[in-house]
Amino acid sequence: MFISKKRALVSAIISLLFEIYAFSFVPRNINIIATRTLPRQILDYVINFVLFFVVAYLILTPLSYLLKKKK
Helix, strand or coil: CCCCHHHHHHHHHHHHHHHHHHHHCCHHHHHHHHCCCHHHHHHHHHHHHHHHHHHHHHHHHHHHHHHHHHC
16 A cells, blocks of 8 residues: 555656745756756756655555545
8 A cells, every 4th residue: 555656657747746836946046057067957857856746655555545535
């Protein structure tokens, strides 16, 4: 029940959208990323993707449990 490919895919899509928004449309983050070197930028993207993914997955897990229990 805890590990699901469908939830992982949805979490990956959500985290990718949040990351694109955070690094492309928030002026403060754009300025911070612009001052970093390319390897550091890549590392920032990877770390933020993993963090957003874990948070999205942990939020979707109890929601899917509640929806499954409701049926």
